[in-house]
Amino acid sequence: SQKIEQNSEALNIQEGKTATLTCNYTNYSPAYLQWYRQDPGRGPVFLLLIRENEKEKRKERLKVTFDTTLKQSLFHITASQPADSATYLCALDFGGFKTIFGAGTRLFVKA
Amino acid sequence: DGGITQSPKYLFRKEGQNVTLSCEQNLNHDAMYWYRQDPGQGLRLIYYSQIVNDFQKGDIAEGYSVSREKKESFPLTVTSAQKNPTAFYLCASSVAGPTYGYTFGSGTRLTVV
Numbered sequence: 605s606q607k608i609e610q611n612s613e614a615l616n617i618q619e620g621k622t623a624t625l626t627c628n629y630t631n632y633s634p635a636y637l638q639w640y641r642q643d644p645g646r647g648p649v650f651l652l653l654i655r656e657n658e659k660e661k662r663k664e665r666l667k668v669t670f671d672t673t674l675k676q677s678l679f680h681i682t683a684s685q686p687a688d689s690a691t692y693l694c695a696l697d698f699g700g701f702k703t704i705f706g707a708g709t710r711l712f713v714k715a
Numbered sequence: 716d717g718g719i720t721q722s723p724k725y726l727f728r729k730e731g732q733n734v735t736l737s738c739e740q741n742l743n744h745d746a747m748y749w750y751r752q753d754p755g756q757g758l759r760l761i762y763y764s765q766i767v768n769d770f771q772k773g774d775i776a777e778g779y780s781v782s783r784e785k786k787e788s789f790p791l792t793v794t795s796a797q798k799n800p801t802a803f804y805l806c807a808s809s810v811a812g813p814t815y816g817y818t819f820g821s822g823t824r825l826t827v828v
Contacts, residue, residue, distance in 0.1 A: 608757065612755070638816055638817075640816075640817075645821075645822070645824075646821055646822065647719075647721075647805050647807075647819030647820050647821050647822050648758075648805070648817070648819050649819070650816035650817060650818065653815065653816055693757070693758075695758075701746065701748075701763050701765065701771070703760070703817075704757065705750075705757035705758040705759075706757050707755055707756055707757045708757075
């Protein structure tokens with residue numbers, strides 16, 4: 605069966621540390637993978653997109669890796685801050701208009 | 716500022732009633748989408764529209780209807796045929812497909828009373 609999995613348990617880290625969130629999938633071959641941030645009661649906000657032929661992408665304190673062999677993407681936030689506390693969603697993008705979203709992982713950054 | 720406006724933020728529906736959720740964008744995006752979000756689940760696609768006067772069913776279209784008479788507007792009607800409508804509804808838009816990421820509205824929380 606086709607699945608996209610993000611850790612359902614919340615991730616708690618100390619301010620200043622690097623947060624690493626995982627997105628695993630099975631039986632899909634996405635062309636792209638997207639990451640979003642969602643705050644409670646709000647819509648998701650697009651952060652980064654990485655293509656299947658890219659290994660890594662960076663944007664300010666964010667880094668995303670995409671391993672199509674392992675079928676996994678890692679999302680890193682370096683020098684984390686309490687303001688980074690939110691739910692982070694990964695999404696598999698197959699091109700066209702088909703996108704599959706994960707349920708998200710909640711991140712808490714403690715001051 | 717460009718963006719997507721959803722209204723109302725909260726909506727209460729009685730049994731057997733149809734309700735319409737509004738979605739307006741001023742980003743000049745061709746494609747618009749409606750997603751439903753339930754606790755512990757990923758977003759699920761209800762309907763999407765690539766251009767004006769055209770729309771396609773998503774994965775969970777039963778009990779919902781849409782229209783796309785203007786590029787800026789993509790309203791969603793939750794009909795009485797939708798047996799479990801309580802959820803958080805998100806409207807999104809993108810530049811000709813989602814490859815550059817979606818822009819989402821702030822959502823409408825619908826509750827059946």
